[in-house]
Amino acid sequence: MGCSASLPERSSNQLGRGNSENGGGQDAKNLRVKLVLLGDSGVGKSCIVLRFVRGQFDPTSKVTVGASFLSQTIALQDSTTVKFEIWDTAGQERYASLAPLYYRGAAVAVVVYDITSLESFNKAQYWVKELQKHGSSDIVLALVGNKADLHEQREVPIQDGIEYAEKNGMFFIETSAKTADNINELFEEIAKRLPRPSTN
């Protein structure tokens, strides 16, 4: 299950060598965005990002594909670019108390659950509450129901996801990392919702 077709073929991991990484390139045209992934272990958090990062075929874009840190730049229609720096977090219960170290200063939090696991949906709600309490106030929140291809085993009705997200002012989408359904849509929508630094 999970990533299947999107196993990394050639890793262009450039850990630590990013000299030209040009820190703080925070002008209005080129955003650098810290995105943190939260969710129970096994819901396919890393598969979603791998799909996203590998699915972009712009040869000019600089990507970093680590096992748990990935970055990818996307170009939007208004000729701005958004560089997502994606921080994966360990989803096991025993690491739950460490999460604040990761989501501190994040502009975006993507909370992922598995539509075939009610437990993972409950865990997602825990993360949302946690973020509302301790995350930065202008953080963009997205709720993602993954493994949408496994609809025969569905335990979480799509309506429940929609309603919960609406109540909490979040963006909601169901994805399948396996079939790549809605993966790009997820990141494009997030990019649109980002607050822009005001310029003239």
Added chain:
Amino acid sequence: MDASTSSQSLSFFDFLDRMRNPASINLVRSIKSFIVSFSFYPPNPESDGKRVQEFYLTMETAIREHPLWTGATEEEIDCAMEALEKYVMTKLFSRTFGVSHEDAKIDHEILEKICLVQTFLKPEHLDIPPILRNEASWLLAEKELQKINTFKAPREKLSSIMNCCRVINNLLLNAAMTENHVPAGADEFLPVLIYVTIKANPPQLQSNLKFIQLYRRQAKLISEPEYYFTNLVSAKSFILDLNDKSLSMDEIKFEENMKAAKLTTKVTSAASQVTQTNLANQHGEKKIPGGSITASPLQESEYPYLEAKSEEMTLKDVDRLLILYKDVVAKYTTLCKAISNLPPSDKEPILRCLESQGVGSMLELQPVIENKEASHAKEERK
């Protein structure tokens, strides 16, 4: 040494060269007076960190506007700033590194915790899947992390963390490629990093992390380096708070393991104390040949015949000697049995410790000693 490191050290010498140029006199003056200014105040990590960061920014502006750097590329400016950071922090190292008592206390707590946990922790206790249990990779990662104290510059300390994480990262990527293994990202990365950190037991972990956080140029502690740095901070917190609920291990078993580990460390420290007293006693009057037990008044009452000579002994002593002998043998065999019943992972450190104390392998010597002592006792009875 990889390419980036050697080019970094080249650029450091290049920076020093430029500083020798008479045109740099003003830059040199600012750097020197900044360094000297630190001797006017007692160390205060938070405000010192802030001052250093502000100084970096001031100097960056000065370098950008300086004639020696006219037309310099962003990369050249960056190299100059890396060199400046290295120069300033090497000079200020003893005033800024490990000066906080609080951090030193945490360093000690982590060290103690790791020493205990090390004696029984297995990869499965952190649910690390078999495909990631690669001793060679882990050893490499541990070595990188252990290097952290060999550097003074924040950038180099940070890169020792990065190198460690890079090894783990590659291990995970390889696992994802070779097997039908679903990449699990941080779900796998963090446990392996925690395991490697416990195995490596890097020196002064808290002080090192604090130092990097305060004195690494803020513009450089972002993105990927920040992510891996955060992971080590998180591993540190996990280890510090590690309790009976942190591992995939029965809670009672965890407590037992911790108790046994504490006992071992106590035995070790007690044994080292004995050796120390022995060493001190070597210049004293009393010396017991071949013995590692010192003859303090207290021990004399516990082991009354230790100093006795055969010609002084009478028949009356035999009964008492026999009782004492049986008692000693009973205690000794119980101890041996207890040690040999321990799982190998627990036994080895104890045996190693005994060996290093010159006690030798007590388990193997057991029958020999027993026989000797028994024949001695027989002789004495005659």
